[in-house]
Amino acid sequence: MNREVYLDNSATTKPYPEVVEGMVEMLVNHYGNPSSLHMKGIEAENAIKKARESIAKALDVKSGEIFFASGGTEANNMAIRGCALANKKRGNHLVTSTIEHPSVLNTFKFLEQEGYRVSYIGVDRYGRVNLKQLENEISDQTILVSVMHVNNEVGTIQPLQEIRNIIDSKKSKALYHVDAIQSFGKILFTPVQYGIDLLSLSAHKLHGPKGSGALYVRKGVRIHPIVFGGSQEFDMRSGTENVAGIVGFGKAAEITFDNFNHGVSVMDENKKYLEEKIKETMDHVVINGWCDGQNAPHILNVSFLGIKAEVLLHALEAKGIFVSTGSACSSNKPSPSHVLAAMGIEKPCIESAVRFSFSSFNTKEDVDYCVEQLAAIIKQLRKYVRR
Ligand SMILES: Cc1ncc(COP(=O)(O)O)c(C=O)c1O
Structure with a gap:
């Protein structure tokens, strides 16, 4: 063989064996709905709280700034569509790069059909965004700049600090979104370090389960929810939580960052x-x-x-x-x-x-x-x- x-x-x-064990434990013994008022619900709610703290610790942010989602794709959709909807009155211009993941590019394509104007910034031979072009594109109509931290095909790291500096130098109020799905657990950084407003994560890229992710939303930043229902995840992402998936994500982050x-x-x-x-x-x-x-x-x-x-x-x-x-x-x-x-x-x-x-x-x-x-x-x- x-x-x-x-x-x-x-x-x-x-997945790490501990992730699988932790998820099985939730599915078998702590299967309550986190919204239920009885003990089974509280157990599940506490497990989510612990996982939220683990992700927040890994990013050195507050746990109230972490919102769980059904993976990286949804986190990207939440950030981009959520920002576009919430800031419609301030401007209709959005900026991204040509080498983003389809969960970003196709969200922008959808928003173009909805009447937003999108600038796609080109890259050089190494996959680094053209900073001059970025500077030229940002205007007082720009409400979002969205770039990936690490490209999933070639591994290029984008200059997040330079991009932040350009947004600031143009005195732009645009929100700064980073798809950190390939960098979380591979590069040590914090969203605060680069002045990032919104950051997408996915569990299955660091030995966690598929179908589990999160969006960091800086305190004070307002985005519109894109899923409506029973107000779970502080109204940001309704739907009964994927408790086992969230617990698996928390465990994966703990193990990855401890080592x-x-x-x-x-x-x-x-x-x-x-x-x-x-x-x-x-x-x-x-x-x-x-x-x-x-x-x-x-x-x-x-x-x-x-x-x-x-x-x-x-x-x-x-x-x-x-x-x-x-x-x-x-x-x-x-x-x-x-x-x-x-x-x-x-x-x-x-x-x-x-x-x-x-x-x-x-x-x-x-x-x-x-x-x-x-x-x-x-x-x-x-x-x-x-x-
Ligand atoms: C850079 C990047 N963004 C987004 C995603 C989508 O994440 P998920 O598979 O959790 O939906 C991926 C997955 O390959 C990715 O590499």
């Missing part, structure tokens, strides 16, 4: 080791989005020129190695990566780009096995490719 090497951690991660330095150095070392080995042993490879000191520790995007990424993905899968050709959410549709295209990467590079993404569960032996298999597969495939 093949060894199993999971290198698709930007798509999702394997932060170790976890990040494991990812970073393995990522660098893979990069080194690929460059050392293979020809015609291009690293996409590499920029010194401005890359997340867990994502490596590599083009193996002349080889279709999908073919390579399945050949690796046959050896028990799991990677991705782009963002998981769009990789089931065979469309070229909008991120690499926006970075100005040439078509042969886009078509042959594979994303390796790490977690602290990966080992050096995983990388050795991956490189060994990769080299053999590429050698084999290149025999049939006329370059």
Whole structure:
């Protein structure tokens, strides 16, 4: 039987055993509705309170600033649509970048249909937003600037402080939203540090459960809810809470942040080791989005020129190695990566780009096995490719 090497951690991660145990405990023993007035309800409510405190601690914010949601996609929708609806009277201009996740880009597309004007800021070859263009676009009509912290396909880190400085230098009242779904648990930062008003998180990227996320809303910031009902989550997101999912998220954040330095150095070392080995042993490879000191520790995007990424993905899968050709959410549709295209990467590079993404569960032996298999597969495939 093949060894199993999971290198698709930007798509999702394997839950920590403690997360699974904590969730099962909630489902089996503490299944009350947090809105119920009896003991079963109070148990569930207290478990949510504890999880909210764990997330708040990880971000060094107040627990009242954390609102749970059904994942990163919903948190992004809450932030962007919520801000647009709440600030309609102040302006109708919104700013984002061309390399955002579809949960952001498609929300902006919807808002364009609703009459808002959206500026999509371009990026350079490394995936960094064009700050000059951003400065030019912000006007007194701008009510929101939304950028991702770490790109999910190439791992580029956006200059959050410079973006804050530009908003301030234009004396803009625009709210600042950051999709931190790929950076939470990988980069140590706080929303206060960068003057962020709204920040989206997702549990399943840091060994928590799928379908669980949160939005940080800075105290004093008003956004409109987008889901209406029984006023749960302080009226921000109605619906009976996913108690087990929330508890799992809290536990995942606790474990990740208790072991932060170790976890990040494991990812970073393995990522660098893979990069080194690929460059050392293979020809015609291009690293996409590499920029010194401005890359997340867990994502490596590599083009193996002349080889279709999908073919390579399945050949690796046959050896028990799991990677991705782009963002998981769009990789089931065979469309070229909008991120690499926006970075100005040439078509042969886009078509042959594979994303390796790490977690602290990966080992050096995983990388050795991956490189060994990769080299053999590429050698084999290149025999049939006329370059
Ligand atoms: C940058 C980014 N934003 C948003 C999301 C969506 O999060 P979720 O899968 O929790 O809906 C993802 C997931 O891949 C992501 O990588």
